[in-house]
Amino acid sequence: MMETLEIKRGNPLTAICTLTYTFNDEPIPLDGCTILFTAKELTDNTLTDDTAVIKSNLVISEAENGLAILMLTDEDTAIARGLYKCDIRVYDEGEVKENTDVFYAEVKNIITSRTS
Numbered sequence: 644m645m646e647t648l649e650i651k652r653g654n655p656l657t658a659i660c661t662l663t664y665t666f667n668d669e670p671i672p673l674d675g676c677t678i679l680f681t682a683k684e685l686t687d688n689t690l691t692d693d694t695a696v697i698k699s700n701l702v703i704s705e706a707e708n709g710l711a712i713l714m715l716t717d718e719d720t721a722i723a724r725g726l727y728k729c730d731i732r733v734y735d736e737g738e739v740k741e742n743t744d745v746f747y748a749e750v751k752n753i754i755t756s757r758t759s
Contacts, residue, residue: 648748656715670709677734682727
């Protein structure tokens with residue numbers, strides 16, 4: 644089971660993701676794939692991502708080992724403090740290759756905002 648992804652509000656985040664098939668836990672070969680991260684409000688049950696609070700594409704790091712990097716900017720994470728539901732979808736030539744189980748991200752407030 645995946646732990647909750649912790650995000651500090653208004654801060655960039657970089658996370659390495661190992662993407663595996665849900666049926667056999669083998670790494671997904673990512674050559675030529677598009678990988679999408681989406682975070683939504685817990686109450687958002689729409690079938691579209693129109694109201695998603697974070698939408699980001701992962702960057703493939705080691706395609707043969709299923710490794711990709713999630714890179715969120717400070718603008719991406721400048722959302723309200725709280726718990727959000729997330730998933731990652733892997734597309735190959737426009738077709739869904741794999742979809743993760745739902746996992747959660749907790750956005751936490753920062754304490755200070757000084758720059759010097």
